[in-house]
Structures are given as C-alpha cells and as structure tokens.
C-alpha cells in the first residue's frame with residue numbers, strides 16, 4: 001500500500017480525518033419538559049449471547065453468561081423500572097431479539113424504547129464494504145417485525161462508527177445516534193462541515209458499566225472497581241449534569257449490571273436522582289425529539 005505514516009501527513013490529511021464527523025450545534029434547551037432542570041436517560045444494551053457469537057465463540061460456558069443477561073438481568077431491570085415508574089431505552093442486536101423475542105416485546109409493552117444495536121454485535125469498522133448497510137437494514141426490519149415498532153435510534157455495537165455509519169443512519173431515517181463522545185450534552189452531528197440533521201445523544205466510557213465490572217478468565221481483565229465506587233462516580237456525573245441543567249446519560253448491560261450486588265447500586269442511584277426536584281426521566285428518543293424542537 002505504501003501508506004504515509006501519520007507523522008508525515010500534510011495538513012489537509014489530518015484536518016480531513018479530524019473534520020469528517022464532528023460535534024455541531026449543542027442542543028441544550030432552556031429547560032426540560034415540565035420545567036425540569038435535568039434530563040436523565042438510562043439505557044441498557046441487551047447484548048446477551050451476541051458478544052461471544054460475534055467472535056465465533058460457541059462455548060456453552062461463555063454463552064451462558066449472555067443467557068444470564070436475558071434470564072435474570074433484563075427481568076430484574078424491568079421490575080426495577082416498573083417499581084420506580086421510569087422509562088428507559090433498550091438497544092438490542094437483532095440476533096439477541098430473535099433469541100429472546102418475548103423480552104423484546106416486553107420492553108415495548110412496558111413503555112420503554114427499543115433501539116438498534118447491530119445484527120450480531122458486529123464490529124462495523126471490520127466489515128467488508130456494503131455489509132454494515134445490509135446488516136443494519138436487516139436489523140431494523142427484524143426489530144420492527146418482532147415488536148411492531150420501527151426503531152428511531154441506534155447505538156452502534158461497541159460504539160464503532162465507520163466511514164459509512166452516518167449514511168446508513170440517514171438512509172434508515174433514524175432520528176438519533178448514541179455512539180459518539182463529542183460532548184456531555186446532545187448535539188447535531190456535522191459531517192464534512194455540513195449539519196446532518198441527526199441528533200447525537202453522547203455516551204462515555206465513564207458512564208458505562210462495561211468498563212468497571214467484566215472479567216475474562218484467561219486475560220488480565222478483572223473488575224477494578226467495587227459497585228459502590230462506581231455509584232459514587234455516577235452520582236458525581238449526575239450532580240454535574242444537574243448543576244449544568246443538562247443531560248445525564250448512562251449505558252448499562254443486563255448481563256453486567258443485572259447481578260445482585262450491582263442492581264442494589266442501580267436502585268440507589270435511581271433513588272438518589274429521584275430525590276432531587278426537577279428531574280425528567282426519558283428515553284433516548286424522547287430526549288432527541290425534545291432537543292430537536294426546543295434547542
């Protein structure tokens with residue numbers, strides 16, 4: 001290939017890479033619905049068995065960890081949300097929804113949002129040309145067929161964002177993406193200097209259970225924080241959003257957060273948030289829709 005190393009790139013090259021997908025206009029309304037001071041958007045990526053399946057890892061032991069996410073984690077989460085009367089967004093790979101169709105339908109029946117999360121949790125940046133688009137179209141159709149609801153938002157698997165991801169989002173007519181990290185607050189995605197019309201509900205690894213808790217038997221990956229330490233971090237993130245009058249967004253996974261010692265912390269977090277006046281709990285789609293017309 002004879003590729004030029006990055007330290008030899010000319011200005012146009014590094015500017016071009018950095019400028020392809022950018023955070024545009026911040027979308028922060030003067031106030032949230034009902035005069036609320038902060039928006040709180042909880043999300044759960046219901047990956048279940050698709051992570052090992054994506055890697056071609058068919059060992060029943062590894063798959064059973066994913067099974068736990070559906071069998072135990074998702075049920076506990078739904079019960080907690082129902083008890084506290086809070087809506088949330090569940091991003092679900094299509095293969096996960098096909099393995100657990102009743103769960104996918106339960107999300108919708110309970111008033112939650114179901115969003116796109118790939119076909120089999122594929123890595124978009126590793127796919128051959130055309131595959132990302134084909135899998136995304138198939139995934140959208142599959143979720144719609146299973147639940148009766150066409151998804152309006154996407155969280156790309158592993159937050160991979162390929163050179164064609166935005167085009168796929170626009171072709172699907174999605175209202176928002178939730179895979180980028182350009183701000184704490186919602187913003188409009190700008191592509192090559194042009195506003196895209198797509199709202200970004202930004203994520204961050206700090207606000208993701210997957211960086212604190214998982215472990216891998218044969219690697220050095222081990223949980224490095226206790227659930228109570230993570231609770232402290234998330235409360236501080238929420239308090240910052242509250243002070244700013246902005247958005248507190250959180251990403252979790254049923255197979256990760258769904259364990260007893262972690263669900264206790266999630267319940268405490270929700271109770272802490274709910275104890276503050278002026279909190280608007282919303283789905284990602286509701287936040288995207290609101291900021292589009294009010295910011």
Ligand SMILES: [Zn+2]
Pocket residue numbers: 045047117121157158
């Ligand atoms: Zn995922």
